[in-house]
Amino acid sequence: MSNQLTSEKTLDKISTALDDFVKLSQISAVFFNLDGLFVHNQTVYTSFKESQFSVHFPHPIFFPLAVDHELIGFVVCENKNLLPQRIKLCRRYLERIIGTAFESHIPVNVWAALSQRQELLLNYQFNQILQPTTDNELSLQPHLAPSTTVNEDVEVVHAPTQDATQRIISKTIQFIENHLTKSFSLEDAAQYAFLSTSYLSRLFKQVLNVNFGDYVMIRKIVFAQELLLTTEQSIQDISTALGFSQTSYFTRVFKQRTGITPSKYRLQNGNTSTVYTIARPVTCSDSDSVYDLTKQYLTTHHIKSLTQLSNGYPYIQSINGLTNIPHQRGWVYLVDGRQPSTPASEVLIANCSVVQWIYTTNIY
Secondary structure, three states: OOHHHHOHHHHHHHHHHHHHHHHHHOOOEEEEEOOOOEEEOOEEEOOOOOOOOOOOOOOEEEEEEEEOOEEEEEEEEEOOOOOHHHHHHHHHHHHHHHHOOOOOOOOEEEOOOOOHHHHHHHHHHHHHHHOOOOOOOOOOOOOOOHHHOOOOOOOOOOOOOHHHHHHHHHHHHHHHHHOOOOOOOHHHHHHHHOOOHHHHHHHHHHHHOOOHHHHHHHHHHHHHHHHHHHOOOOHHHHHHHOOOOOHHHHHHHHHHHHOOOHHHHHHHOOOOOEEEEEEOOOOOOOOOEHHHHHHHHHHHOOOOEEEEEEOOEEEEEEEOOEEOEOOOEEEEEEEOOEOOOOOHHHOEHHHOOEEEEEEEOOOO
């Protein structure tokens, strides 16, 4: 085995990744390699005598872990109450979260859980490791606090860090973006993020100040606005593409969110040539304004812009060469589908989900 795979650095990466996995999935997990090293609670033990904790896996499931195409050990998870589909998701999530800990050119694979026959052999060895010896040696007697029992609706014992929370919500937002033209539920998103629906719902509201369902509807309506302005698709086709069962329902929701019907929105903004849609990133501060978010977005995407003062407030004068022309055309911004009456620099992003800038002849 290469030095790279047995190095403390590699074990540290696995340790950190497993800690994130445990906190986010609510499933207890440890790792042991082929050289007898043991990883648990972000600590690497060179021998089991060194550790001061107890482990209880009455129903262990073993996932072989390979790094750079070489088997280096096994991730052991508690298998109580895990359905076959969740076990498959567990493997995929382990592979994804451990993989992110390594450089992109190093392949990381978590193989399918061992078969029952394979487990019998490995379980025997694992139990030998976990058996108590003498009073002066490590006692790894079965023990699992009731509060950490695996259950779909159980509360997370240890709250994830801010970075971990942001990664969860960023992943969830990306899931939403990838499924705007499909029907999906909070349960689907939670399964993708490998969290319970109730926990993901709380995290989502905590970070973005909006319920998951409301965010999805806002994002769909904003996408519909973009399609109305930039394509010739019929309202019925747009409604169907966004997963609405009836055009009448889509029209009603659209009017509730924007104040006008889809047909009137298209008519009013028929000469719109360019639309920039900016979903609020999780890294934004609640004290940032729509103007701040817009400038950050344009800078990040290397889009040239010019700003001028209007009545003492900074305002976007030009984006990517398209400039405001008094009484003819210019840039207007919308927040969650509606046009605010105050300058962009005065609208805080705290209660915003999606910002749009449209270049239109309808300066309203």
